[in-house]
Amino acid sequence: MKKFDLRMAIWAAATALALGLAACGKESAPVQATPTAEEIKSESARLNAFFAEVFERDVKRSPIFQTYLGRKDDYDKLDDISEARQDEDIALVRQDLDRLHKEFDVAKLDADAALSYKIFEHLAKDEIEGDRWRHHDYTVNQMFGWHTDIPALLITAHGVASVADAEAYISRLNAMKEFFGEVAKGLRLRAEKGVIPPQFVFPMTLEQSRNVITGRPFDKGPADSPFLEDIKTKVGALDITPQEKERLIAAAESALKNSVKPGYDAVIAALLDIQPKATADDGVWKLPDGADFYAYQLRHYTTTNMTAEELHDLGLREVARIHQEMEAIKTKVGFNGSLQDFFKFVTTDDRFFYPNTDAGRQAYMDLTVKLLDEIKGRLDEMFITKPKADVIVKRVEAFRESGSATAFYQQPAMDGSRPGIYYENLSDMRQMPKNTLPALVYHEAIPGHHMQIAIAQELQGIPEFRKVADFTAYIEGWGLYAELLPKEIGLYQDPYDDFGRLSYEIWRAARLVVDTGIHAKRWTRQQTIDYLVQNTPFPVGDITREVERYIVYPGQATAYKIGMLKFLTLREKARQELGDRFDIRAYHDTVLKGGALPLTVLEEVVNDWVASVKQSAS
Incomplete structure (x- = not known):
């Protein structure tokens, strides 16, 4: 469902060679010799040439993708989106996967090439599985569409x-x-x-x-x-x-x-x-084979095998945990009343909003720039590698304000000709509270999406497809993780700003509950809205718009919290194993410098890094 899924497809896990001995009394099967350095170099180069061939072929088949890459080869054309062309596309993916398995020896690849093999295989298998559901999307809806x-x-x-x-x-x-x-x-x-x-x-x-x-x-x-x-x-x-x-x-x-x-x-x-x-039925359970379709959507977006029931239960636990942190802030600021009363206060009191005027909109954008400048000055505390591409702030254009998200990010051109763009929907300033702006900026721009995506695009020595690979759990999980990082270096000093951060975290936790509620448990639109009104500090208008998003984008909203928890879990595991040798900056380098990954592959990458740190210290 992401914009370039059709173009970017292809990757997953390399299999170990099974070497066995024959039964006693018979001659042993020949054991394959350890590949030489020259063989590894040669096989890895061949594989990378294959990836380059496939990537360039896919780019040439999509003038739209070319434009977003900053290329002008077919600047006068749009894509062919006919059924016949889509049949050709998926046939090519099947052909690519077959070639991957038949033409390349995983045992003769260096570490980077082996990682690329896994990612390419995962993407290809996912796209082939997803083609069964080619016509299950709402191709024109209020959130996105041609x-x-x-x-x-x-x-x-x-x-x-x-x-x-x-x-x-x-x-x-x-x-x-x-x-x-x-x-x-x-x-x-x-x-x-x-x-x-x-x-x-x-x-x-x-x-x-x-x-x-x-x-x-x-x-x-x-x-x-x-x-x-x-x-x-x-x-x-x-x-x-x-x-x-x-x-x-x-x-x-x-x-x-x-x-x-x-x-x-x-x-x-x-x-x-x-x-x-x-x-008026909202969930995809109503579609032909809707339950199977939704199970695929969850696998696609989370890159895990978690079921709808498991995701729903996890969401309920996380909502309860975050409520406790919110109660602590309510007590800290001296507010008398229930948590729901506090929700109403922070979403309605005038102190938390700029006026719904051009001056108010400009003040909001000015504060955005100030927050960006502040976090840019603190990046060395958290990161070794930083993006070269800049990010700029723009207001969402009037023609697409209705139905558009509160804020979103557009990646820079890969050739550096266009910066990243952080868009803010300022059509109604009562939907844009000041106290949630820091978390929003950190998620969408720095150290969130812009940091991660721009670094991926600027990586040297890896196949181009990895620079634009689209794994929602990784990308959005990083964005949510990035909301927390500034708190760990002393930002969010205003408790209301920290409450704004928790507001977004509970929102992502509640998404686990309501996405699965809508599409697996047959919740109604109103039932979903009522749950979010009761458990999150957002105005009903914002909640309604978001619920309508989850309805047309099944499964996508579950990826954020799952990805964030994976980044935190892997970090804590690495910290415990490495002790004083753990370096947060090196951890971030490890998880960012491979580009976006399936969460299973991300875990392998972090485990390998931990092992290498241990080995270097021994």
């Missing part, structure tokens, strides 16, 4: 530094009629198979789609539509003649009217046709 991803691609990632870049932008606009025709086909195909989003999804996705084709040149104003505003700004900044600018803008307007409009109209028509068939 209807908002394509505007985001052109507006945020398609830079225009030349006339050729502008013409490529316009070519992409001209490709949208066909592209969104395929999106509409996909919606109808899913509906035929009984995969229809819940009722609440339709009004929001229809609004988002209509927003893209509202304004000039689709109507008489008063404002430009999002695409026209963007292309005017980008073309206006070019050092070309006014006549050339006018030509480009006219071409863009023609593409908007003749391609973008009919493309979005096709999606809107499909949504309107399907909408009457939608029900």
